[in-house]
Amino acid sequence: MDIFPISLKLQQQACLIVGGGHIAYRKAVLLQKAGAVIDVISPEINPELLAIVEATEGKYIAAAFHAELNVRQYRLVIAATDDAETNRKVFEVCEAENVLVNSVDDPPHCRFMVPAIVDRSPLVVSIATNGASPVLARQIRTQLEATIPQGMGKLAAFSGKWRQEVKAKIENPDQRRIFWEDLYESPLKEQVFNDNVAEADRLIEQALIEWQKPQGEVYLVGAGPGDPELLTLKALRLMQQADVVIYDRLVSELIMDLCRRDAEKIYVGKARSNHAVPQEGINALLVKYAQEGKRVCRLKGGDPFIFGRGGEEIQELFAAGVSFQVVPGITAASGCAAYAGIPLTHRDYAQSVRFLTGHLKEGSPELPWHELVYENQTLVLYMGLVGLEKICQKLIAHGQRETMPVALISKGTTPEQKVVVGTLADIASKVSEHQIHAPTLTIIGEVVQLREQLQWR
Structure with a gap:
């Protein structure tokens, strides 16, 4: 990962834009949405940009950027001029003072990148390519705009309103995550989308009253022959919600990267005459974690029922009274x-x-x-x-x-x-x-x- 994505809170924080033209104006629009106080330094300024500066109670400095300017007073600085030398100077001054700086369309002179943004506030999705392809980032943003409902912002705000009460009721963070995931798949989501807040409140209150410690379950998932694009939609969904992932030698790194990032991952791969964990041990692991209330993804290369010993594993689960699902995968033969x-x-x-x-x-x-x-x-x-x-x-x-x-x-x-x-x-x-x-x-x-x-x- 070449860049570390973060989300900055800029409400009432001073930010500086160097440049007074159209590029500077575009960046000012985003900073204004984030609640920043915007200062602009430039010999000339676009009237629309000046209006944003005044609306955020910032100030316009009618001058060229100079090294004596105190950049440490700003949370971040954006160099948005059409002069490469000026942008380089801004970068060097900010670097010397450890101030976050972005030079528009000039990745070597950036300490942070401004991503493409899907805004469903308070839900915000950002897409960045480390400056390699801004057009691709915008194209992906367009695709996400079409697939993320506008109501997701309302659902995020609704969740925030109830977050502390849910936390007080369900202290275990893993169990609390399962509660929210189940809730988002319930009728409550549509009630929030349709602004039926009173009904949504009633549903979450009822869910908290009826909440019980979740039972463990095992997902026997076929990961296909290697290409992550050959995963089924159901396989991907279960991989993302599993607490524990127990995986084989034939599951590629690209597929493992699609599992929930904070899930516990256990390698049980088998090569000829070299079994990391014997089959009996794998069966015991599946039962153990499920009986602890965990959602376990048993991730197998290809299809679990074609030379994958999946049948043996679910026989063990059945004998132990553990719930399970089987998700077929594209077997190596066809793939x-x-x-x-x-x-x-x-x-x-x-x-x-x-x-x-x-x-x-x-x-x-x-x-x-x-x-x-x-x-x-x-x-x-x-x-x-x-x-x-x-x-x-x-x-x-x-x-x-x-x-x-x-x-x-x-x-x-x-x-x-x-x-x-x-x-x-x-x-x-x-x-x-x-x-x-x-x-x-x-x-x-x-x-x-x-x-x-x-x-x-």
Whole structure:
């Protein structure tokens, strides 16, 4: 994070704008909304800007900026001239006095940035790009303007009115957060939006009377194959409200960044012959935190019910009497194949697809080989990289032709995605040659040859 976002209270605080033109006027409008007292120093001043200065009970200094000006009397300073040398001088003077300074459209001479703002006071949303792309920030603001109802400001004000009473009733901060989250999903929100304040007051009073310590729950959530944009809306919502996130090795950092920032995060990843936490331990963690009243997100790569041992985990939850939800995710087979340009089925090449695990047992893969040797079928192997050579040998030994196309998709759907194509006869030799590492998905079938035409990424 290149910048640290803060929200300044500027009511009745002196702020200085250097410059008297249109750019200075735009910044003055924002400062006036925030309740600041605005001084302007400039040889000339826009009449509209002068009106703002007078309305905030500030003063206009009809002079060029000079180093002798006492900038320490100001909470912040904005250099808004069209002269780069003047803006640089303002920055240097303010830096020497440790005063927050912004030079408009000049990131190297900024100690703070003025973000794009969505104003639903007292709810204020700011979007900043560290000066890299103000146009992009404004575009995102436009999108948010369309999705954040005007009534959200009323809801924020209503919450502030009741905040102390709720705090006195519910002392535990985690439980208090759950109370508010549940309340915002109740009919109360619409009552506030429609200015039915008396009814909203009645609803929150009733909710406080009926409030009981929340019961724990587990969300078994599929995180998909890696690209965070492949998360479902429900997955994202539950990730944001969980108190504890228990996550696997295959969950990417970008997806973890979307979890609630202050949630407790516990890594239980498994690699071959190296389990951070055994499965029994994972099951016990889920039960433990849920029984403590926590909302637990069990975040699993791909889909939890496809080679994810999700069924075992919820059996344990059921036995312990713990409530749970299951949120499916895009499994690696469909996600990685799509991003590699390989359709798993095709009318001319494959009328069926089989998902298999390539885990070895006692050094040999145990698969129904006689069912797998079929021309118009696609085979998808999860976790098959270590046993790839033996798997290819077994298929050939049971009658599959050596020239059957095979694709290896490593770290599919992520920026590090790598795809290597070969045949049953030579694909194993290409693993080390192309430095293919887990997680890798293996696709075997005629559909692989379509990649030459259909790869798009």
